[in-house]
Amino acid sequence: MARGDQLSRQWKIIQTLVASTHGKTVPDLADRLGCTPRTVYRDLEALQAGGFPITTETRDNRSYWHILNAGRQQVPLAFSIPELMALYFGKDMLKTYRGTVFYDAIDSLLSKIEATLPSAYIDYLDRVRDRVDAGPAPRKDYTRSGPVIAELNRAIIDEKQIRMVYFSMGRQKESRRTVHPYRLRHVEDTLYLIGYCTLRKGVRTFAVDRIKSVTVRDEGFLIPEEFDLQAFLQDSFGIYQGPPVTVKIRFLPSVAGYVRERIWHPSQHLSDQADGTLIFTATVAGVEEISHWVLRWGAGAQVLEPAALRRTVADHAAAMAAHYADSPGDEDPDAV
Template identity: 50%
Template sequence: MARGDQLTRQWRIIHALIASPHGKSAAELSDALDCHSRTVYRDLEALQMAGFPLYTEQEGGKTRWSLIDAQRHQMPLPLDLTELMALYFSRNMLKVLEGTALFDALSSLFDKVKATLPPAYIDYLEALSRRLAVGPRAHKPYRRFKETLEQVQAAVQSQHHLQLSYWSMHRQSMTQRRVAPYTVWFHDDTFYLIGHCDLRRTVRLFAVDRIERLEVLQSRFEPPADFDAQAFMQGSFGVFQGDPVRVRIRFEPSVAGYIRERIWHPTQTLTPAPDGGLIFDAEVAGLDEIKFWVLRWGAAATVLAPETLRAAVRREAQQMLERYAATAPPASQTAITDRPPPHDRP
């Protein structure tokens, strides 16, 4: 039997025993796991040898297995042992926050959880974690912006205005902004400040890592009582804002499965096409990000509406064609370029 199957089965046994204050018999465990009772006995013995505090008691002529200290090893919080183990297990998923005070606080929390759990539980979690790897992904090194993020968060809490020197990536220029900071928004591995900008006289988003200089002012503000960050961002396909517009995009059968398996936008509707393709409909705020999303799928995506989005994608594709037609890769790179892709579309 594969080691992974054994670990998974033993993890389910631990979970079942933790959830049962009166314990479980081997027969009950074998029914729940759909395996032979002899297999359950071997797993229980292996868990005991690993250091798990299992004990048995007789009840109605049956032997019941329990965790002797399932209640004792708890933090003074409404969390049971299973929840604490799940919390510790999730630590690698939060590495995109590394370099922030939030990550430091989470690291401290994980250390406390680790100190609370019995050593055998930690060893078991480490074995399980080797079967669930969290792959690296592109993210911003927030260690350089830790102080800026802390100042922004403090200003949000104290409701003090901020004076920003902000680099606009779109305009490629530096601007000075006086902002009433409403909240910090984390999206796609980036921290954003949402607040009212005196320069634009409306609520805007600012990427924290593009704040070059920051000053917390003495003046204070009162945020609108009805402001809701979730509602404010709901129409956006990512973080860009704009007028609401209905988009309709056809996806070829080759990528329809990838589109179908995710919720890309809260307003989306998916309509199957007769040939196995898919029609994506949604009402989004602005067209910038949806344009880049369409281009990501290459020739497998066709904009049906609106015409402004069709024209924007057409221009982008034409510029790409002209650029590739005007230049050729160095001979040394030709062999690499001509190789087939190592895997399917992500």
């Protein structure tokens, strides 16, 4: 039998026992897993040998198998098995924030938990995690932003104003600002600060990795009662702000299936067409951010409305085409 099949079956046994209030008999488990009772007995013995808190009790002349609460295994908190698994896997999901308080905190917590568990238990967790791997992906390096993030957290919790030096990618220059920090928000592997900027006299978003320095001031601030973060962000197609605009985009059959797979925006409406195309409609904040999303689909997407978005996408597409008008690959390699 393949090792992966055995691991999958044992994981299903753990999930079944955790979800069961009164326990399960071996025949019940065998029927659920589609295997023989003898195989289930072997798996249960292997899990017990690995340190899992599995036990039996007899009721009405039948043996019922249970998995004890992880808290009885001297884990610092009474974590259930699924909660412990989620924490263990979550460490990989936070690789983006390595070197910051977010990653360091979960790393420290897991180290304390691991110190209380049998080595066989940890080996089992490692084997399962190898099959649910977050994997490497393009991401920002927040190692150098660790001190900045720690200060931002402190300012947000204590409701203190900050002075910061911020590099604007659009203007390609640094500026000094006083900000009332409201919230940190994670969007597509980027961490943003949302707060009131006294320089711009309004609520703005700042990419944390472009905050060059931050100083927490003694002066406090209060978030206005009328400010609603969800309302502030509801139209954005990610993080950027702008006037609400309704967009309508046609997707060809070659890419329509991929668009259907995800919820891209809370206001989206998908309409399947008789010719296999898909019409995507949503109300978003401005056209610049969604224009980049449209371009990622190449010729598989066509903007129908509004005219401003059509022009923006057309201008980007024309500029891209101009880059390849005299492509080096089209030249005769033997030409003098």
